[in-house]
Amino acid sequence: MLHWPQWFNTKGDVRHTLMSFGFRLDDGWFDILWRLCDDLEPLVAEFEATDECQFEILQVKEKFGGLRIYVNDADDNIRLFIETAQLASSRTCEVCGQPGTMREGGWIKTLCDQHATAAAAQSSVENQVK
Numbered sequence: 398m399l400h401w402p403q404w405f406n407t408k409g410d411v412r413h414t415l416m417s418f419g420f421r422l423d424d425g426w427f428d429i430l431w432r433l434c435d436d437l438e439p440l441v442a443e444f445e446a447t448d449e450c451q452f453e454i455l456q457v458k459e460k461f462g463g464l465r466i467y468v469n470d471a472d473d474n475i476r477l478f479i480e481t482a483q484l485a486s487s488r489t490c491e492v493c494g495q496p497g498t499m500r501e502g503g504w505i506k507t508l509c510d511q512h513a514t515a516a517a518a519q520s521s522v523e524n525q526v527k
């Protein structure tokens with residue numbers, strides 16, 4: 398995310414931004430996030446110039462099997478791109494980035510067949526330990 402350091406306020410007050418904890422998601426969605434930042438770059442430049450504000454991504458995390466991106470402020474164009482990225486995550490394996498679908502097993506995650514099998518095996522091992 399070095400291309401967009403000013404968007405990720407890692408030194409901010411943690412009550413304001415959770416970015417200081419890093420991205421709370423697996424590698425499979427990194428490409429989605431990267432592409433989103435790339436697409437947003439001209440839109441954010443325009444938004445910041447028009448509204449005289451500083452665009453910030455406050456938090457990026459997985460919730461209910463999908464990517465969630467929280468920003469401090471945005472216009473409709475920016476929100477549309479963020480929504481599109483969130484939608485793409487619901488069809489992309491969170492672990493490896495291959496096409497995936499939403500799976501449930503005491504948890505909800507978007508996974509490909511291979512990682513769904515691995516996750517199911519792991520959670521059954523964890524259940525045996527408990």
Ligand SMILES: [Zn+2]
Pocket residue numbers: 490491492493494495508509510511512
């Ligand atoms: Zn996978």
